Amino acid sequence: MEGLVDWVAEALAPMAVTSRAMMGGRTLYADGVVFAILADDQLWLKADTMSDGAWDAAGCARFTYSFGDGKTGSMNYRRAPxxxxxxxxxxxxxAVLALEAGRRAPAKRPRARKPKT
Structure with missing residues (x-):
């Protein structure tokens, strides 16, 4: 997976691409904006309603995952062509399309901390 991170970082220079571990994968940032994840040895790029048409036209599947109870969820990421x-x-x-989607995404609110008992 590190080789893929390095490839993306090199390809997108001079943008500063960084990564952080995430549930068995990595989250990729370009200039501090989340634009991709790496999971199952594949690159998944950020999408949103404004870019879904381009991803659909290219036949890029949506990122899905399974819960322990057998249910399936999805996130706004598409498999890279x-x-x-x-x-x-x-x-x-x-990546530019994904970065634009990342910039449009609402800012994450910090999680509320549970009071200490």
């Missing part, structure tokens, strides 16, 4: 893994220009094109 296969060309992104060996074509820097394609990776940049899709």
């Amino acid at each position: 296969e060309d992104c893994y060996d074509d820097v220009d394609e990776l940049r094109r899709w």
Whole structure:
């Protein structure tokens, strides 16, 4: 997975790409904005209602996961097109779309801490 992080960081220079561990994967940031996740050895790029049409047209599946009770959830990330893994220009094109979605996303509120008992 680190090789994929390095590839993305190199391809998107001069943007500062950083990553942080997340539930068995990694969250990727470009200039401090979340734009992608790595899960199951695949790159998933941020999407939203404004960019869904482009992702749908490219046939990029939505990120889904399973809960312990058998239910399925999804997040606003789309599987990167296969060309992104060996074509820097394609990776940049899709990453910019994902970064724009990340910038449009509402800011996360800090989680309320449970009072100490």
